[in-house]
Amino acid sequence: MTWIESLTLNSPSGFWNPIVWLAFLVIFAIIGYLIYSRGNRSYKPGTEQVKPFISGNAVEDVEEIRVRAGDIYWGFIEALKGYYGVLMRMHSGDLRDYILWYLGLGAIILFVLVGGV
């Protein structure tokens, strides 16, 4: 068995070799760098050129226009409002509910085992 085979993770219907994957990653990074190095050289960091432009309006304080965590995935959560409504009710924070869920799970498992489902 070669060293490369010894590092190959065989699964029931495929394989995975991280070293080969890494080698491809390095090759693609070099290709990417070569493309990048042939790009436009007029970009000058630290000059007026890199300042944000909002249709000629003065740029607000950047801290005020940042996207906060609560706004990220707003649409996703809004679309699944019904699902999240159920989930939130399930996570009541009430210790008595925790024990009820435990009893419910225990009852289902006992039903399956003793009932022979």
Added chain:
Amino acid sequence: MIEHLPALIIAVPLFGAFIAPLLKKKGSAPAVWAIIITGVTLGMALLLVRGVLAQGMMVYVFGADKPTLVLPSGYRVPVRIIFEVDAIGAFMALSATLMSFIGALYSYSHVRNETGLEKYYALLLLLEVGILGMVLTGDLFNLFVFLEIAGIAGSALVGFRNYRGEASEAGIKYLIVSAVASLMVLFSIGLLYGQYGNLNIAYLSTQISFNTVDMIALGILFASFAMKCGSVPTHHWVPDAYTEVPSGINPTLLVATYASLYALFRVSFSLFGNITVNMSSLGWIMSILGVLTMFIGVTMALVQKDVKRLMSYHAISQTGYMLLGVGVGLAVLNDPAKLEAFGRDAMAGGIFHIINHIIYKSLLLMTAGALFYVTGTRNLNEMGGLARKMPYTTIAFIVGAAAISGIPPFNGFASKFLIYETSYQLSPIFAVFAMVTSVLTLASFVKVFASAFLGPPVKKYEDVKEVPRSMVVAMLILAALCLLFGLFPNVVLDKLVYPAVDALLKLSSYQTWGGLP
């Protein structure tokens, strides 16, 4: 010396826990003491793993003239407290000691300004004792005792910051949930003892006839350990506990949770492993619980604004992968062809995911602790632009987030790869849920990265700087492990994981230690 390792590995941290309070007025001495003790215990765990892999299962009989003498002349059943360390027990012991050491190292700076540190470190060492006892014992009552030790030490640590109301509430919730689960475990042990007059797991597994009382005992044990390991729908205590516990304890608390998962596997495969009926149903229950756990966990994580709470829901979600992997193996346990074709690999995926998850989730919770250390808040809405101020924490977070999302070449990918493929063969729906969960995991970590580390700098954090060196070192060790385990998954699988899987599957070798008729 080597033959006494199973006892010494418990005795050393127990000794350390009793000495720690004596160092109350010695500055950082309790922290240094805990680092030394956990370091020594880690060394002993490595020796234990080497011994078990080289010589097979180690048996240690407490109080015997010779620690390997299980049945003295005239005895027909084992009556003493016996530790039975096989490959899965050694695997869990290594995970526990490694994470306790990393946790102690991280805590050195992280909780330096808190009061009562001698109690903190004593409890950390007691928690380690509880976990090690659970994973090494071969005796059901002993399992209960160590479960209680871990539960009480864990709840005291969850409520350690008692000046925060939320911490006290989380500590009490954890204590009550632990107590209910462990008392029901005791009740089940009583049922089995009443029938068979013995508490030794290997001996009991040869006797169990799977009558109605046995089934009730199995059902209660299954539900109780499922609650203790944070499986849906009994996972509610996890976000509270993981969020409020100091970040240095998170790694050890994670392993404590997975010690209950180990107990669930031990009960399913070893205690009741001789049973050929109904175990397939139990495997399907475990797999379905796994899928529900991963999906509900990740969707709840997506809406969190508290960084530690978000990561705590991910811990629940990742437990689902382990349940799914091992559940697939349990579902086909009595079908040799399927077990050979994909069941054993599914279990390898589930058990490999335990150690992978312990590593990257500890890393992520430590980065959350670092954010709290620097900003004084866990609210993601109030953070921003911290990547420039905390470069090492940022690198550690990126590695942890990539690993938990299953991005190659980090460690999470290798175990998830096995779980996806093998669960597909039992039911394609399982694999679909597992992959969707990974995508949602990545999405929620993009949220954390974008809101805490990227974006314009926030004025009130203009003067913040990177966290102290011991915290950085602890995080970088874990980040390096994420990469190493990802680049060389075969080494970990061959040396640690497959022997652990085989220890669960080869019940006869677990039962034959005593030469019982």
